[in-house]
Amino acid sequence: MAGGDDLKLLGTWPSAFVTRVKLALALKGLSYEYAEEDLASKSELLLRSNPVHKKIPVLIHNGLPVCESSLIVEYLDQAFAGPAILPADPYERAIARFWAAYADDKVLASWATMLIRGKTEEEKSEGKKALFVALETMEGALAKCSDGEGFFGGTNVGLVDLALGCQLSWLKAAEVMSGEEFLGGDKTPLLAAWAARFTELDVAKAALPDVDGVVEFAKMKQAKMAAAAAAA
Ligand SMILES: N[C@@H](CCC(=O)N[C@@H](CS)C(=O)NCC(=O)O)C(=O)O
Structure with missing residues (x-):
């Protein structure tokens, strides 16, 4: 991981949307902190990080939240080196x-x-x-x-x-x-x-x-x- 980058993923283990982000993080070779959410009692951090939809996954990069699994994957692809996920063309x-x-x-x-x-x-x-x-x-x-x-x-x-x-x-x-x-x-x-x-x-x-x-x-x-x- 690039020096000083702090990555935290809020998710639940069965969610396919969360799995998509975990796959992208693994593909990019990034280490991150993972926090399992209880969707029946959402954490303050989740509610603050995704106040519009209040859904997981949320990726927090150096304190900045990114929501929506497909957007998180694109963000990771653009923000970090490693194998390209999106085509260049x-x-x-x-x-x-x-x-x-x-x-x-x-x-x-x-x-x-x-x-x-x-x-x-x-x-x-x-x-x-x-x-x-x-x-x-x-x-x-x-x-x-x-x-x-x-x-x-x-x-x-x-x-x-x-x-x-x-x-x-x-x-x-x-x-x-x-x-x-x-x-x-x-x-x-x-x-x-x-x-x-x-x-x-x-x-x-x-x-x-x-x-x-x-x-x-x-x-x-x-x-x-x-x-x-x-x-x-
Ligand atoms: N379009 C969203 C869908 C995310 C989503 O539906 N997450 C569900 C869990 S799989 C969720 O957080 N549900 C909680 C709720 O609706 O209150 C994405 O791709 O990230």
Whole structure:
């Protein structure tokens, strides 16, 4: 880390958004202090650092807070040396941002609906269907972006790899909980190989949450939602 740089990350362990930032920090070889937040009782530091959304992750760099996981990743890429996360070429940069946003808006939103946000069985089932569609679309994006290399960023892990890679424990948990295969089969063979490759990276081993832990967390969220619905 550059001399005198003080980095602190506010997060929660299961959050894919936090995992994305942890991956970027690991990729850049940066050491940082990590503070686990209790979202039921947010710390003064979190409320002061992200007064608008009051959400994690927040990265605090030398006392200055940066909010929103994708913006934090871009900030880290610009503020620190190390492997580039965004492409240098403006057009490729725009394409990478497009697919990273798609990974959030379609992939993440779909498994979240299926596992923790969907209120009815119908909503959950719609989430599952949308997840298959979104992953098939990402399969096409991988074929185009990787140019025959191993990652969305080509030979290197880039913005889209982080955006989808941070979701891998949740996608595995979705497979465990539903008995469906989301990554693999004849629809997403490239994506399945990419996921295996990504999971083997040291940065992924250091940052991805434990799948069993995520399954337990999702079940706990589902039980809470069911109890709230029964009480309503
Ligand atoms: N768009 C945000 C989403 C962050 C987010 O949704 N964080 C959730 C946890 S995964 C949170 O802090 N929720 C607390 C709340 O909504 O009060 C990002 O990319 O950082």
